[in-house]
Amino acid sequence: MTALGQIARGLRTFVSDIAEGFFEITHNGFALIGLAVAFAVITLTARPDLRQMGEEKLRDWLQARQVMLEGLPIDLVASERATATNPQDLPKQQAAVAYWLSRKYRVAPEPISALVAEAYDIGQRTKLDPTLILAIVAIESGFNPFAQSAVGAQGLMQVMTRVHNDKYQSFGGNLAAFDPVTNLRVGAKVLQECISRAGSLEVGLRFYVGAANMEDDGGYAGKVMAEHARLQQVASGRSVPVPPLERAPAPQQAAVPVAAPTPPTAPLGDNAEKVAVLSRTSS
Known part of the structure; x- marks a missing residue:
């Protein structure tokens, strides 16, 4: 085998090893993400207080974003407080x-x-x-x-x-x-x-x-x-x-x-x- 062929073979082996390694990493990463999501779901199901706290944090974040973008807070129940009817x-x-x-x-x-x-x-x-x-x-x-x-x-x-x-x-x-x-x-x-x-x-x-x-x-x-x-x-x-x-x-x-x-x-x-x-x- 010529020197050029050896170099080409080495490059193919290198690329194959990188691709296999990337697949292993992403596969394991997705698996870890899946496990983390499953663990979070189980935890929030068993601990409604944590779920409520998380929902409140998310709502507060969304409201802060709304104020930042439009200058108006989110208040979805305002119409329910109004003394008005059609x-x-x-x-x-x-x-x-x-x-x-x-x-x-x-x-x-x-x-x-x-x-x-x-x-x-x-x-x-x-x-x-x-x-x-x-x-x-x-x-x-x-x-x-x-x-x-x-x-x-x-x-x-x-x-x-x-x-x-x-x-x-x-x-x-x-x-x-x-x-x-x-x-x-x-x-x-x-x-x-x-x-x-x-x-x-x-x-x-x-x-x-x-x-x-x-x-x-x-x-x-x-x-x-x-x-x-x-x-x-x-x-x-x-x-x-x-x-x-x-x-x-x-x-x-x-x-x-x-x-x-x-x-x-x-x-x-x-x-x-x-x-x-x-x-x-x-x-």
Whole structure:
């Protein structure tokens, strides 16, 4: 064999040895990776706490990447927290009320639809007309869930949070006053108690606004009843023009300093301390 043939044979042997060695290395490497994956799966199956920790780390990393790339965090449950629903998913009667309120109070129909649906659910449980509940919301806050009066009435139905704090404990505390659905439920409960003690709707409304012992409620009950009548017509399918926004004037006793609110001169019943004793500035 010539020298050139020996060199060629040596090169072939060298290349063959390298290829065989590379195959052995990669084969063993894949085997090791497979064993590592299998071990990790077994470990995570046996230790759910480690699996949860790993998932949290991965989620945090993905969120950090999202913020870095787009400047927005990942929050896939944000839509679940929103007080909103598609008005087209409501029954015809409720949808009509939602669209009418949306136009009049210049708020989006989706959150209004969620409140209308909740008001109808509350109405079934409490035997209150849902359009009455919505009329009070309209007059009290104009559907502003973050409204607060000078005397501390808060939320959609302007409930006196410090007076009715016991009612908010089942919802996690007083900050729930600014959750629209919670405020609606608590406000309806307060209204139900006021009507029960007053014996009639109109007097119950005077109790609700804290004007039970005043000569004049500043037109509050009339405003609520007028809005209630309009909403009843809308719910019945009638075409009701959207009137300009109106608010009832404050009762005469609203001039009492906020720092020293004065309770009614006559007791309102067992729940007297839980009834708002001053008018709301949003009334």
